[in-house]
Amino acid sequence: MGTSAPHPQPPRRRSDVQRNERSLLEAAAAVFASSGVDAPVREIAAAAGVGVGTLYRHFPARSDLVVAVYRHQIESCAQAGPALLAAAPSPFAAVLSWIHLFVDFLGTKHGLARVWQGDADGFTALHLLFIDRLVPVLTDLLDAARKAEEVVAPITAYQLIRAVGDLVAWTSPDPDYDVRRTVTLLVSGLKQEQPELWQPDPAIG
Amino acid sequence: MGTSAPHPQPPRRRSDVQRNERSLLEAAAAVFASSGVDAPVREIAAAAGVGVGTLYRHFPARSDLVVAVYRHQIESCAQAGPALLAAAPSPFAAVLSWIHLFVDFLGTKHGLARVWQGDADGFTALHLLFIDRLVPVLTDLLDAARKAEEVVAPITAYQLIRAVGDLVAWTSPDPDYDVRRTVTLLVSGLKQEQPELWQPDPAIG
DNA sequence: ATCGTGAACGGAGCGACGTTCCGTTCTGGC
């Protein structure tokens, strides 16, 4: 890492390209909000007044479009990490708060988590963005909480954030189920020495 | 055979109906194992040497077919509950073991959890079977662990089992992620008094 | 054995979807 190319902007950007990309982003934001991130591609293209071909040229994978739409929200979530750590009464409280910030972000987008790791190869742009931006933030929070001896479970930030993502993925209006409570349960497990798994002796049958 | 009908079956069952149902179940089991529970309906029907119409007549919803295939496994999982409670060194160990039994069951069927609550109305046969059979079992385990003061978090069996289901839903070959570890983390949270959520004062900005 | 009938079958067909492909349009430099 060193003198990385500052801004290798290619020669120019045609005006219609920029206009269409803007239209697509606005349309996608609207459609995502009303119909969820699983909305049909055609619907988004139509809302943008654009052909599906154009949509695919700008955003080859659905997750590319999703990250483009939500990038700034993810960014502000990432930036909230250090701030929370500074303001919270304890590192653990910061971890818990930040995770819930993340949950609120994911929860408001129906089915977002279904995208964030939906691909079989798990190599979507969303996945990458999460790992690049969010995992380091959570790692710092966890390290601080560990240093304060509030967290003892040997779990990586990646494991934790992915678990939360999975939990929130299925957000549905079930009155008997509260994701936030579950997430709190998960996070509170960090305070516990992880128990060994007792297994029945198969020989006893 | 003898008087092999202790249960007064309704009028009668045509032989071809029974034959086709058997074929479908066997084919479904094979296809589920090789291609996951999301396998195309046509593939299952073809493997059974049957038309899709027949498949749908026997199993109107995909989850009906799934429960038919896995019913006995779910059943044995349910029956393992009390046994584990009796044999384990502590009620909490029994809870943890039973949950992992459940995880192993779900984990081996790719995408099973995607079905178990896939419907928008969440009213699938699979959902019902889980609630009817598994939730009571886990409730007993949790009660025992609470009585032993090993579990203090106010979480219902339904919430816990659903959380586990959500976690396992996305089982994918990610070397950096281990569902079992996450589940253990979740369960170990049961030992903790649930923390209050600290929230930053929005006035501070 | 045969026959009639209604339940059971099966696969063509429909609509929705993701994705591709290529003839057409239009931008921007000359």
Place this chain on the structure above:
DNA sequence: GCCAGAACGGAACGTCGCTCCGTTCACGAT
């Protein structure tokens, strides 16, 4: 004004879940 080539757009293809209805066939009555 002109043109090369980038960008467009939507028809088209393959796949999927699910339905619908003409055909087949099991089985009790005869």
